[in-house]
Amino acid sequence: MHVLMIAAENDAIPGAKVGGVADVVRDLPKALPHHDVSVDVVIPDYGQYATKFESRQLASVNVEFAGQTETVTLFELFFPQTPNKVRQFVVQHPLFGQGGSVYSHDEGNRPFATDATKYALFSLAVCQLLIESELTRPDVLHLHDWHSATIAVLNQYAPQYKELANIHSVYTVHNIALQGIRPIADDESSLRHWFPTLNFDQSVIADPRYSHCYNPMRAGINLCNKVHVVSPTYAEEVLHASDANNGFFGGEGLEKDLAAAKQQGRLVGILNGCEYADSVSKKRTKKPALSTLLVPAQQQVKRWSAQSAQLKTVHYLANEQINNWNSQAPFTDFLVTSIGRLTDQKALLLRQPYQGKTVLSVLLNDLARVNGRLIILGSGDTQIEFEFMQLMASHDNFLFLNGYSQALSDQIYRHGDLFLMPSSFEPCGISQMLAMRDGQPCLVHAVGGLKDTVQHLENGFSFNGSSLQEQSDNLITAFNDAIKLHANKPKTWAKIADNAKSARFSWQESTKQYLELLYTPA
Template sequence: MHVVMVAAENDRLPSCKVGGVADVIRDIPYALAEQHIRCSVIVPDYGQFELNREFVADIAVPFKQHLETATLWRVASESGVDQYVVSHSLFSQHDGAIYCNDGDQPFATDANKFALFCAAVSELLEHEMIGSVDVLHLHDWHAAVVAVLKTFSPRFVNLKQIKTVYTVHNLALQGIRPFKHDDSSLESWFPTLSYDGSRICDHIYPHCFNPMRAAINLVDKVHLVSPTYCQEVQLSSDHESGFFGGEGLEHDMQAADRAGRLAGILNGCIYSPHVEQGADISLSDYCELAEQALFVWMSKRSELMPAHYIAHQRVIQWRQHGQFRRPLVTSVGRLTDQKALLLRQPKEGQLVLDKVAALINEYGGVLVILGSGDPHLEYLFTQVMARHNNVLYLQGYGQALGDYLYDLGDLFLMPSSFEPCGISQMLAMRAGQPCLAHQVGGLKDTIAHEETGFLFGGRNLSEQAEQLLDGLKQALDLHRHEPQRYLDIKDNARAQRFSWDTIASQYIEKLYE
């Protein structure tokens, strides 16, 4: 069986990662190859000059009333997996950035880029440039236009015969664009395409094309990245009360489920003696590493950012204190409302994050947060750091900074409002760090309350915030007063296995066969 994966990100390649989808595309093809599935992976070429390229073919692509030429390159071939990139000037014109922020024209630049990419992929599959294909596996809205062309364009005969699977990694991002009268629209990209608008339009904006809805309705199998998330997306969202479900696509998800086309399968995690051994590092060593990272971040900007200045002062302050405090509560991830909505909720004239910091301080502990993203959230987190001497917020990202926090921490904080699967909790658990997490999506599927970590819930934002604080107090109480029981929870967390081998078997059984 030959499976082709199409996505926007792939962490097997340099500078080709923004989020968790890159980790999945990095790992699952090799787990499938272990089970004798031949895999090919195709992503856009964002201008990564360090790639070792082997020319495969030029691709003639009808796009926007022109015949564009894209180029297919093989950039790696090992362990039963072929890695490909498709080159075109449209993919690499933003200094290697995978995604662009268009402000008042959401997704416009990216939608143009990924529409051309999808058209090129459709052509190379139609003409069997990488051999015959049994299963086409598309990931998120960036690859969804392939399903539209496969279904509606008479150009594609061979493509129509290929079984197609679609994975939803994050339903919050759907790539919605107009059908027409816009440079970044379906009819601008493919002016001769005849399509059924009722199957691919957006429910709220019916004059707009919704790539994610289109793929959900047009493919053979739809995959959600955890069993619980698979249930949640069939329910209507209620953002005011803090529930994130189908985001307008719940009826399409329900229809797919009734037709037996919907499957919830967790993502996995890599386990090996090397990664499980962990790093031999102290909190003092971590502060040195953080200081080096802060210097690098500062040097890249013409103005000194308050977050970097205060963080540097905090590192100095902690070093001068001499004795580093425990418990160490950690958090690693992009700052978005998905991850931090609860933490920015007001509570008694402060933020919930202030209450978290104060509670940790009562137990003599410190809070270290690594991440960047939404400027408003960055500002709020910086303000909290300024108000609490036991908080270090590192506004940026570094692989080592994150990896060491998993090894160092006593409790990992993951209060996501929704989490399709989540990888951070798996990495923390792998390192023996229990998590305090919201019982949604993949967090609920991977953490057992008071056995491998701690879960909280709540019917609305206020209850969720209260239960988050109660859960934090419970965990810190256990850490202080029942250290052996806490060690047992750490050991149980470390013993959990969400291996890609098991996940690959489920892919084959539930998605491909």
């Protein structure tokens, strides 16, 4: 079997990662050859990858896009670590490399405008390359998130690509909160502007809430043979309408389409995997001294500070906090850690008002009573960053590292006693798996993939609730229960930590389900 994966991100290519989808597109292709599956992966060339890395040009083709003839070029990239039966490709065009980053950030009232145009051209390029180049025609066309969903639209409605509609297609929803919605017409970044001669069924691809808008994610869900979400629990949650006021995030307007897909037998929930080294023990090792984390953390803060001529207050305060901690006796008490993008998905509950404070402030006060500390690594929403910085200034036991570093993340997973991940929704989650892999139990909101991986008082701690207030109450209660358990029942805690470290969510197990439930036509 031969699979072609089309995505916006791919961490097999240095510089082509923003979020978790890049990890999946890196790791899933490596696991599939064990089941006699060959995989090609193609993304846009954002950063002159074809020049930076060993490559060969395979084809240049012309496409008609937005009233112009555009030339796109296909390159295969070569990396020493690439497994047999896996090939990495990029498609090059000036539009893809603008800004040198994966995604653009359009301000104001035109969300996704730049990216939607970019990925519409990318989708068209892939279709044309499948028709007339050395990009091998696959048995399975696997589209990831809204960025590649327009391929399903072109295959279904563009006469020149009708033969591609016979390829078995799979559409994976990684983040249903981002759907790439754009107008159908009357905008430079709109479906009719990109493809003025395309005749389509608007009832299938229009947004259910904004009928004048094109919704790529809805199109992918409705037009592909199989629809995949990245955990079994999330596959149930997305069948229900979101109720943000009460802290429930489900189908985000697409619940009816997903329910129809389930009724038709097209919707499948399969948990993403995590890579485990064969040599890694399933028993916890002794936790390293905190000082061995603070040294690289301070070095990283200095590197972040040097990126701007103006010193950011958050980096100054983080450096001061590290100096403060270094001046004290060696830390041997309870260390809580958290890593992630600072968005409402990850931080909504931590920001909830609670008895004149925020939930996070309450947790820090509770932690201080046992001489515990909290380290959060992350960046994202500027308001959340500001609020966390203010808390660091007022809580001596809180270190907020405002940025991202893979090396620092790896260190933090190894050093913590408890990993905090109270996401309001989590399609799958990878951070909890990485923390558990290093023997750090997690405290999670029992939603999506978190519910599927963390079992309360077995390999971690969890909470839920039917309203924001109830979720906040239960988070604080579960946090304090964990603190007490760690202090009063060390053998029970050690067992939970050992269970966390020995848990396995392997790609090998997941790929068996891919073959059986997604890649094999019904």
